[in-house]
Amino acid sequence: MMLRLTTAIAASAVGLAQAAYASTDYPLTLTNCGVEISLASPPERTVTVGQSATEILYSLGLADRVNGTSVWFNPVLPQFAEANEGIERIANDDPSFEAVVNKRPDLVAVQYEWHVGPTGSVASRDQLHELGINTYIMPADCDTKDNSTGGDGTRTAAFSTDSIYKGITELAQIYDVQDAGETLVADLIDREARAIELASSLDLPQGLSAAFWFSSTDLGVSPFVAGQLGAPGYMMDKLGIRNVIESDEEWPTVGWESIARADPDVLVIASMDRRRFPADNIEAKREFLRSDPVTSEMSAVKNNRIVEMDAHAMSATMRSIYGLETLAEALSNMPFNE
Numbered sequence: 001m002m003l004r005l006t007t008a009i010a011a012s013a014v015g016l017a018q019a020a021y022a023s024t025d026y027p028l029t030l031t032n033c034g035v036e037i038s039l040a041s042p043p044e045r046t047v048t049v050g051q052s053a054t055e056i057l058y059s060l061g062l063a064d065r066v067n068g069t070s071v072w073f074n075p076v077l078p079q080f081a082e083a084n085e086g087i088e089r090i091a092n093d094d095p096s097f098e099a100v101v102n103k104r105p106d107l108v109a110v111q112y113e114w115h116v117g118p119t120g121s122v123a124s125r126d127q128l129h130e131l132g133i134n135t136y137i138m139p140a141d142c143d144t145k146d147n148s149t150g151g152d153g154t155r156t157a158a159f160s161t162d163s164i165y166k167g168i169t170e171l172a173q174i175y176d177v178q179d180a181g182e183t184l185v186a187d188l189i190d191r192e193a194r195a196i197e198l199a200s201s202l203d204l205p206q207g208l209s210a211a212f213w214f215s216s217t218d219l220g221v222s223p224f225v226a227g228q229l230g231a232p233g234y235m236m237d238k239l240g241i242r243n244v245i246e247s248d249e250e251w252p253t254v255g256w257e258s259i260a261r262a263d264p265d266v267l268v269i270a271s272m273d274r275r276r277f278p279a280d281n282i283e284a285k286r287e288f289l290r291s292d293p294v295t296s297e298m299s300a301v302k303n304n305r306i307v308e309m310d311a312h313a314m315s316a317t318m319r320s321i322y323g324l325e326t327l328a329e330a331l332s333n334m335p336f337n338e
Helices: 007-018 051-059 078-085 097-101 125-130 162-174 178-200 231-238 256-262 282-291 319-332
Strands: 028-032 035-039 046-049 066-070 089-091 107-110 134-137 209-215 266-271 306-310
Touching: 028 134, 028 162, 035 134, 046 051, 051 066, 051 078, 051 107, 051 162, 051 178, 066 097, 089 097, 097 125, 125 134, 134 162, 162 178, 178 231, 178 319, 209 256, 231 319, 266 282, 266 319, 282 306, 306 319
Parallel strands: 046 066, 046 107, 066 089, 107 134, 209 266, 266 306
Antiparallel strands: 028 035
């Protein structure tokens, strides 16, 4: 099968490995998700709204600069468990405006623009900027994406891990830890390439197809499934898998009858700690798939070609590369001759 270890990944690896970063020259001015921000010095007190920003800061060795976190789907990466225990979680889901500003941050680092954007559920960027609090939104949620459509937004072009590497590099520059940023990006690029190489070594069926189920407002109703252009689309594209969901929306709702007609060979289901909806529970997902008269007849269910993946990896985050690894490893142990 043809798999795409793209020239872009290889070029990025070479370019980033050769980059020689100087110390940040403050004041630092960046354009972030269409908004110009200026920082007079490295932030000392940061509140994160989103697990992605939190784990990137931890990965850059900046846990001591984080004094409040929020919006979590999965447990923190094991290597950061001890550091994370000492940092206040101001909310598991959306924090209030007051909870954020009461931590007196000089920077709010954000995963999703809909939390801190023009009509942010937590605050607008203007509201925070008027209080002297800078904001930084992870580029993965606004590069190649239109968030003005509401909800989870619509991709205008395919998600690329370049936007993850951009976010890491810019945060490293903001905090003046460029060496740590370079090391992290190089490691992720290497992991990405090795996952693609593993999948390319497998004797997978031609035309292998899949669908990603994130959650549902209730079991049995149309599920939130991954569109073509988000992080799951990236995983499927890199591993040579066809996404049976043709929408460009980030997480469209599609009826189970339609999904069953498309009959994906593989079904990837999200595992999360969040319990906003009944289908957030992965055991509830599995039980529904086995017992529902429509879903139980799907090839992926009948042949146990179901992959569990961290929900956080299904968003456009650093963990998307870990999700790529999860899927490649699952394929290497999956029965396709039954």
